[in-house]
Amino acid sequence: MIITLLGILKSGAYYVPLAPDNPKPRLAHQLSETAAPVILTEQKHLTSLPEFSGNIICLDRDRAVLDSVKDTNPAIKSSPQDLAYVIYTSGSTGTPKGVAVQHFNLVNYSHFICKRLKLDEYSAGLHFATVSTISADLGNTCIFPSLISGGYLHVISYETAMSPAIFAEYANKNPIDVLKITPSHLSSLLNGDRADSVLPRKYLILGGEATRWDLVDNVRKANKCALLNHYGPTEATVGCCTFSAETDVSAWEPATLPIGKPIANDEIYILNGRMEPVPIGVAGELCIGGTGLARGYLNQPQQTAERFVRNPFSSDPEARLYRTGDLARFLPDGNIEFLGRIDAQVKIRGFRVEPAEIESVLKQHPAVAQAAVVSYESEPGEKKLAAYIVARSQMRPEDCRAFLLQKLPEYMVPSAFVFINSLPLTANGKLDTRALPAAEQQSRIRETIAPRTPDEEKLAQIWQEVLKRHQVGVTDNFIELGGHSLLATQIISRIRNGLRVQMPLHAFLQNPTIAALAEQLPQCPPVESEQEEMARLLQELEGISEEEAERLLAADANKESGGRR
Numbered sequence: 420m421i422i423t424l425l426g427i428l429k430s431g432a433y434y435v436p437l438a439p440d441n442p443k444p445r446l447a448h449q450l451s452e453t454a455a456p457v458i459l460t461e462q463k464h465l466t467s468l469p470e471f472s473g474n475i476i477c478l479d480r481d482r483a484v485l486d487s488v489k490d491t492n493p494a495i496k497s498s499p500q501d502l503a504y505v506i507y508t509s510g511s512t513g514t515p516k517g518v519a520v521q522h523f524n525l526v527n528y529s530h531f532i533c534k535r536l537k538l539d540e541y542s543a544g545l546h547f548a549t550v551s552t553i554s555a556d557l558g559n560t561c562i563f564p565s566l567i568s569g570g571y572l573h574v575i576s577y578e579t580a581m582s583p584a585i586f587a588e589y590a591n592k593n594p595i596d597v598l599k600i601t602p603s604h605l606s607s608l609l610n611g612d613r614a615d616s617v618l619p620r621k622y623l624i625l626g627g628e629a630t631r632w633d634l635v636d637n638v639r640k641a642n643k644c645a646l647l648n649h650y651g652p653t654e655a656t657v658g659c660c661t662f663s664a665e666t667d668v669s670a671w672e673p674a675t676l677p678i679g680k681p682i683a684n685d686e687i688y689i690l691n692g693r694m695e696p697v698p699i700g701v702a703g704e705l706c707i708g709g710t711g712l713a714r715g716y717l718n719q720p721q722q723t724a725e726r727f728v729r730n731p732f733s734s735d736p737e738a739r740l741y742r743t744g745d746l747a748r749f750l751p752d753g754n755i756e757f758l759g760r761i762d763a764q765v766k767i768r769g770f771r772v773e774p775a776e777i778e779s780v781l782k783q784h785p786a787v788a789q790a791a792v793v794s795y796e797s798e799p800g801e802k803k804l805a806a807y808i809v810a811r812s813q814m815r816p817e818d819c820r821a822f823l824l825q826k827l828p829e830y831m832v833p834s835a836f837v838f839i840n841s842l843p844l845t846a847n848g849k850l851d852t853r854a855l856p857a858a859e860q861q862s863r864i865r866e867t868i869a870p871r872t873p874d875e876e877k878l879a880q881i882w883q884e885v886l887k888r889h890q891v892g893v894t895d896n897f898i899e900l901g902g903h904s905l906l907a908t909q910i911i912s913r914i915r916n917g918l919r920v921q922m923p924l925h926a927f928l929q930n931p932t933i934a935a936l937a938e939q940l941p942q943c944p945p946v947e948s949e950q951e952e953m954a955r956l957l958q959e960l961e962g963i964s965e966e967e968a969e970r971l972l973a974a975d976a977n978k979e980s981g982g983r984r
Contacts, residue, residue, distance in 0.1 A: 420553060421574060423459050423478065428503060428522075431496030435505045436518070438554040442826045443469040444516065448929065449507055452718055499523035505717050506556050506653050509764075509772050513779025519715035520556075524656040527710040528603065529563040529964065531682045535647070535661060536564070536597065536622055544570035545596035545621065550580035550604070552940075557627055557769060559657045560599040560649065570597075578877060578924050580604075581908035583611025584915055595619045599649070601627035601803070602634055607905040609637055611912055619643035624649050626658060626705075626974065627769030629757050630676040635664055646951035650678035650757060654726065654741050656711040656883070660756060668708045673756040680754060686732075687755065689747055694731060697748070702758055705747040706740045713741075757794050765802050766792040768905060770830045771953060777806065777833065786812045789842050790916075791850050792833060795858055803901065804833035805858035809841055819929030832902050874918070874937040881913045882933060882960070897931035904928070919946045944964035 422893075427434045435453050437446050447469035458468065458475045465477070476484060497503075503522045536869035549572065549872060552557035565572040573593060579585045584606055598619040600608075605625065608617040618641055625634075626649035638646055645665050662679025665901040668910035671677075681687045689697055697703040708730050715723035731737035747757040763774050776790035779791040789809035794802050806819065816836035823832045835858040840888035843854035867890060870876040875893050882891045886900050897907070907927050914922050920943040922936075930936050 420564075421572060424553075424562075425566075427459075428497065429493060429495075431501070433502035433504050433590040434505075437468075438552055439464045439467040440830065441554070441828050442824070443467070444826055445828075448515065449517065453505055470472050489754050497754075498523055499526070502714070506554065509770075510540060510722070513776050515776070516719060516722060518653045519714040519717045520653075520656050521714055524711055524713060525559070525563065527684050528559075528656045528658060529567055531684075532560060532658075533568050534683070535828065538564065538568040538570065541570075544568065546571045546573060546594060547589075547597045548575055548595045548619070549771075550586075550598070550600055552576045552577075554825055555651050555770065556657045557599060557601065560624055560626070561597060565597070565837065580917070581607070581904065581924060582912050583608045583613070583617065583909065584912045585611035587616035589610060591615050592842070593702040596621040598622070599624040599626065599735060601625070602630045603628060603768045603905060605638075606634060606910060609634075609641065612916070614641045621645065622647060625676075625839070626650065628766050629759075632672070632676065635676055640820070648678055650675045650708075650755075652743055652745075654713050654743075655685070655707045656713060658682065659707050659709075659711050660755060661835050667754065669750075669752040669754070670753070671750045671752055673750065675757060677750065677754040678757050681707075681709070682711070685711045685860075686730065689749055689755070694728075699749045699751055700747045702746050704761055705743045705745045705755070705757075707743060708738060708740045712739055745900040763793075765804070767794075767802055767804065767830050768903065770828075772804070772831055774804070775830055777804070777823070777827065778825060781806060781808065781825075784819070784822050786814050786818075791842055791855070793855065795851055803835070803903075804831075805837060805855075806833040807836040807837045807839055807842065807855055810838055814838065817896070820898065829904060830868040832898075834898065834903065868894050868934075870933070874940055875933055877917060878914070878933045878936055881910055881917065885909045885913070891933065893937075897927075902931070915946055920944065921946055943977055 424434055427920065434451060435455055437449060437458075448472060456473045458473065459616045460468070460473060460475065460477055461479045462477050465475075468475070475880060479484070499522050500856060501522055503520050505517040505519050505783060507517050510516040533539070545565070545568070545572055547561040549561040562572060573595060575586070575589070578587055596619055600623075602625050611617070613951055614637070618638065621644055623638060623644045630648055632718050632876065635646060638644070643886070645663065648662040648664065649658045650660040651674045660678045660681055662677045664676065667679060688706045688708065689703040690706055691697050691703050715727050726742050727739045729736070730740045744760060744762050744764060746760060746761050750756055760934070764773070765772050774794070777792045778790045781787050781792070787808055788811045790884055791807045792804055794804055798804060807812065808819065818834055819836045837856060837858055843851040849928040870879045870893055879891050879893065883889065883896070884904060885906055888900065891900065904924070907924060909923050914920060918940065922939065922943045926943070927936065930939055
């Protein structure tokens with residue numbers, strides 16, 4: 420993946436990351452809007468792709484195509500104003516928006532992070548780990564700074580990144596110096612038995628969501644790494660503000676960890692509805708100016724004009740401000756406190772979600788007359804989505820969930836579906852969210868079936884601990900009980916430790932009941948002991964040629980002596 424990104428940028432083109440677990444219609448829209456001529460992929464992802472009239476190159480299959488390419492160093496074709504990538508975010512109109520980021524945007528951000536982390540002081544290079552999907556820009560904090568600073572980049576697979584036990588095991592064998600991660604993801608990893616092992620040796624960078632102080636306290640108890648809070652929408656190129664929990668502290672301690680001050684060549688304004696600066700301590704809309712601003716939304720001039728407005732505080736007529744829709748205020752020490760959203764947009768496990776997009780998709784179902792999607796907190800700091808539906812005919816939550824999964828990513832599918840006779844409205848005709856029934860009190864009434872086998876009893880105990888419920892039936896659906904992919908990884912980790920089997924995440928999500936999981940257990944591979952792992956590695960070595968073994972040993976020796984990868 421990383422080689423592919425560098426090859427695309429070197430060629431003068433830009434890349435559009437496609438998430439293989441996204442529905443085909445969503446991927447088809449991205450391919451159509453960008454007019455992409457080529458898809459670079461691997462064979463395992465071919466079935467996830469929609470129909471495509473361009474070229475498809477599988478990096479693990481089409482060796483003849485790749486070997487025919489000249490190995491000479493091509494001339495640089497890109498200018499600073501050319502696009503580096505287009506990343507799609509949720510759109511309030513029901514259509515995802517492609518944020519068009521230019522080379523100079525990415526260079527400014529990457530150069531700043533290298534200076535902020537003082538990477539020039541580490542001549543051997545630091546070890547960075549990217550644990551985020553490439554279809555979001557979170558991981559770019561580690562990808563590009565690691566490469567331009569001469570460091571090492573660990574590309575962590577999804578299942579490794581989501582499992583506390585497996586990630587801790589990886590980090591023990593491959594120590595990591597810098598980790599960028601969302602607070603909710605980190606909290607999930609810290610719930611494992613080896614919390615200190617999942618934290619980096621030098622820098623922990625949190626972003627994508629507000630960071631609670633209790634998480635900061637947990638990090639400090641488990642590890643001595645420096646903690647950097649990080650804020651920035653995709654439209655401002657990965658990040659526009661940073662705050663060090665060690666060096667930027669003052670007497671002011673707001674409800675959540677401050678997001679800090681703007682990075683080099685970026686500007687932050689907090690404005691009222693008339694685009695006027697508000698006083699210190701007063702809440703307003705956070706607006707961003709400067710070098711980090713993306714070109715806009717690809718092929719969406721109206722939405723670009725609404726969000727990227729002229730900068731009234733600059734003498735440059737071309738200068739713009741990006742209106743984030745985020746509520747914030749300046750603290751007396753100059754740092755910024757994030758206060759949430761002005762509009763309905765929410766962050767679900769670090770992903771931006773426009774409820775209007777989910778509503779738009781729900782209304783495409785022939786049985787749905789009306790739909791409203793709102794967020795709620797099941798626990799302090801943990802946002803979930805609830806869908807309120809006025810149905811034309813009888814529907815079940817699983818019908819809605821299956822329909823949405825065909826068109827939206829998993830994180831955009833609501834945890835709760837509530838069927839009501841009509842949507843409550845205020846006097847001026849708007850949705851009255853306060854009159855909606857509580858989502859968690861509307862779970863379906865069903866017979867609770869107790870565990871019937873020893874495996875079901877063990878699984879039920881694990882579910883009760885992770886989901887924090889006194890009772891769980893073997894036919895209860897994990898998602899309907901409030902579960903999501905991060906909690907699923909906690910359950911998988913406990914299954915691994917308690918039942919000594921390795922259950923793939925996709926197997927869990929496809930069988931989200933205790934009864935179905937118990938049937939899957941006999942097909943799951945057992946967890947290897949250290950002796951078994953050594954025996955397997957020795958067996959693998961028998962199939963390696965002498966030349967290949969020498970090449971691997973030479974590469975390892977080069978790494979030990981300070982060589983770069």
